[in-house]
Amino acid sequence: MRGPSGAPASRPARLPGASPGHGYSCGAHEPEASLLAYITRRVVYGVVTLLALSVIVFALLQMSGGGPLDRLKLNPRMQPYIQQLTKQWGLDQPVWKQYLTWLRNYVSPCVERSQGCTETIGLHNAIPFVVLAVAAVATVLIVMKVRTYWRAGLILGLWVVALFVAIQNMTIAFDWGISFQGAGPVWDMIFSRVGATFRLGFAALFLALLIGIPLGIYQAIRQYSFFDQLGTTAAFVTFSTPIFVIAIALQLLLALYLEKWTGVKLFYVTGMNSPDYGDMNLLQRLADILQHLTLPALSIALISLAGYSRFQRASMLEVLHSDYLRTAKAKGLPRRKIVVKHALRNALIPIVTLVSLDIAFIVSGAIITESIFGWPGIGRLYINAIQTVDYPVVMSIVMVIGIGIVVMNIVADILYGVMDPRVRYE
Known part of the structure; x- marks a missing residue:
């Protein structure tokens, strides 16, 4: 190739780290290496976080006063049995040794x-x-x-x-130990109930996203309208209401009073299934699941969807006022195409982080909601374990929840980079 004067044109200088065949490209494996390094670093931080969580929770349980054998001490004839259990459960050992024994067993498959x-x-x-x-x-x-x-x-x-x-x-x-209350292995106790909690939490998250995101988008498009002001007021009211008040109100309005006024029982207030669930066909089972699941899931979802709607509204407004959308509007693109194709994708990116942070709230809300609705999940098991000072059950449930939150945060960070190419893992 020759220049204007007929002399051979000089090639542009290759950037440092670029491959010989691609003059302007950076190192081909740099993004992949940074991603792997970032994931490794986050996993290490997650393990350290979980270790710190286990130490703090174990120390708090030891300092809380009382113990699993306090009720037996009221009976003088139980003293030999108390001494036997104290030795069997390792309660006569130093606290640091009890913790190390628990940690070794907890990670031993x-x-x-x-x-x-x-x-x-x-x-x-x-x-x-x-x-x-x-x-x-x-x-x-x-x-x-x-x-x-x-x-x-x-x-x-x-x-x-x-x-x-x-x-x-x-x-x-x-080997998460045996329950102090004689209910069997802690592993079996938790994982026989974790499916019910997962069902409730997933349903609550699905409802919150299904309602909250479209609501926030519409409020942003109709900024300062009556609907926007009504949605803002409803969100603040929902935020300031305790979840147990919302749960009881839904029980009264949508179950008891609705049945009294209409004579139709649409929702159930206790349990996960009806007693005759095993005799139902597929459609009847699906209807029965929805009738039991709707109210507890909605109790958790209402507060979450209020947060999603406010967050989505703010994110959408920020994107709608960006320069590239003004350019698209000036070129004559239809408003629907601008909102759906260009604005919505970028406005949804921050929601990924919010969902990962919301997992902790959903789990904590499930603990309260399960007790109100008689839902057979780990929430009720957790409350019963705290009341009876059942250390192995409390520690195991806290660690299961902690592992779930840490994993979800790592996945959310990775998905954030997947959805937004501007994010660099450094």
């Missing part, structure tokens, strides 16, 4: 047995963990290699399938 953890683990027991490891590797590959808008959907679908397969093939338990 074994084959699930009704009598406790006694058998060794074989290769066939590792199927769930292999599935989860493959899903983690596939997630990293999708983030690095797939450049479409649907990356977040691919990752979400991948993990839904992976978790389903892992749970169905789970034969490994962890």
Whole structure:
């Protein structure tokens, strides 16, 4: 190639770190390396956070006063039995040694047995963990290699399938101890109820996103209208109302009074299923699940959707006033196309972070809501364990919730970078 004077044109200088065949490109593996380093760093921080959480909760339980054997001490004839249990549960050991024993057992896998953890683990027991490891590797590959808008959907679908397969093939338990109240292994107690809590929390999150995001978008489009002011007022009222008040109000209005006024029982106020659930056909079972699930899920979702609507409104307003949308409007693009195709995608990005932070609120709300609605989840188990000073159950539930929150925050940070290419993991 020659320049204007006929002399050979000089090639542009190659940037440092660029490959010989691509004059203007940076190092090809730099984004992937930074992403892997970021994930590794966040996992390490997450482990440290969980260790700190376990130490704090264990110390608080020890300083709370009382103990699991206090009720037995009221009976003088129980003294030999109390001494036996004290030694069996390790309560006669120093606090630091009790903690280290608990931590060692908590992370020690074994084959699930009704009598406790006694058998060794074989290769066939590792199927769930292999599935989860493959899903983690596939997630990293999708983030690095797939450049479409649907990356977040691919990752979400991948993990839904992976978790389903892992749970169905789970034969490994962890030695989380035996309940002080004689209810059996803590692992069995928690994971026999975690499905109910997951169902309730997922339904609440789905309702909050389904209602809150469109509500916030419409309020932003109709800024300062009557609907916007009404939605703002309703959001602030909902924020300032305790969740147990919302739950009781929904029970009275949508269950008891509605049945009294119309003679039709649309919703149930206790339990997860009807007694004759096993005799129902598929449609009847689905209707029964919705009748029991709607009120407790709505109790949790109302406060969350108020937050989503306010957050989405602010995010949408910020995007709508950006320069590139003014340019699109000046070029004559239809308002619907501007809002749906250009504004909505960027306005939804901050919601990813909010959802990860909202997981903690949903779990805490589920603990209260499950007690009010008689929902058989880990919330009721947690409250009963606190009342009876059941250390193994309390510690295990707190750590399960903590692990879930840490994992969700890591996933949210990764998805944030997937949805917004401007984010760099440094």
